Amino acid sequence: MDVGLINGLPSHPLLVHGAVVLVPLTALALVVCALWFSAARRLSWVLPVMGLVTLALVVLTTESGEWLEERVRESALVEEHAEMGSGLTPWAIALFVLTVAVWLLGRAGLRRERDRGGEAESPAGGGASAVARSASSVPVRVAALVITLVVAVGAVIQVYRIGDSGAKAAWQGRFSTNQLDTGR
Numbered sequence: 001m002d003v004g005l006i007n008g009l010p011s012h013p014l015l016v017h018g019a020v021v022l023v024p025l026t027a028l029a030l031v032v033c034a035l036w037f038s039a040a041r042r043l044s045w046v047l048p049v050m051g052l053v054t055l056a057l058v059v060l061t062t063e064s065g066e067w068l069e070e071r072v073r074e075s076a077l078v079e080e081h082a083e084m085g086s087g088l089t090p091w092a093i094a095l096f097v098l099t100v101a102v103w104l105l106g107r108a109g110l111r112r113e114r115d116r117g118g119e120a121e122s123p124a125g126g127g128a129s130a131v132a133r134s135a136s137s138v139p140v141r142v143a144a145l146v147i148t149l150v151v152a153v154g155a156v157i158q159v160y161r162i163g164d165s166g167a168k169a170a171w172q173g174r175f176s177t178n179q180l181d182t183g184r
Contacts, residue, residue, distance in 0.1 A: 003060050004067035012068045015061040016166065019054075023088070023159045026054040026095055027152035033102045034148040037141070040106030051099030058092035061085075077169035084162045091155040098148050105144055 003011055033040035033047055040047055062085055069082045134140065 002067075003064045004071075010064070010068050010071075012061065012064040015057065015064050016163070018057050019061045019088075020159060020163055022050070022054045022057055023092065023095070024156050026050045026099065027155050030095060030099055030102060030148055031152050033106065034098075034141075034145045037102075037106040040102050043103075045103070047103045048096070048100045051096035055092045055096040058088050062089060075169065077165065077172060081162065081165040081169045084158075084165050088155070088158050088162060091151065091158050094151045095155055098144075098151055102144060102148065105140070 003015075005011060006014060029043065029047060029050060033043060065082060065085050069078060072078060
């Protein structure tokens with residue numbers, strides 16, 4: 001699949017803007033849902049879908065960046081940016097996995113609440129409620145929150161670092177710090 005061009009222009013700058021918005025947005029939604037599992041239940045399937053779309057966009061952005069790297073002048077800044085860019089994929093994978101895990105923990109909490117209300121009277125409900133009880137326990141919730149915070153903060157920092165290196169690669173030495181006289 002050729003992800004290099006959109007309407008005859010390199011697709012990387014367009015896709016980058018999507019990743020720069022979606023990675024922090026997904027990270028924020030993930031942290032909110034890890035703090036309040038009721039938010040994960042309210043978002044329902046939207047949270048894991050956000051994680052999946054973010055992962056797909058990061059992969060497409062990386063692929064388009066590799067395509068563009070082969071078509072621009074080689075420089076140390078471009079090389080540094082390309083190396084850093086491929087490092088975002090593991091963070092995006094971790095975000096996706098955690099969006100699914102936090103969503104499932106939110107559902108387990110809902111199941112536990114239903115069990116407390118007496119809705120699960122069948123023998124099968126007892127096994128499910130044991131899983132729901134352990135999944136919504138305080139140690140599991142704290143562990144999920146800590147891991148979520150580490151991955152969310154790491155992913156956002158990585159996006160910032162990659163964006164900074166990309167801006168330097170694209171713009172360093174290519175503009176004047178003084179306003180140009182355009183003859184107006």
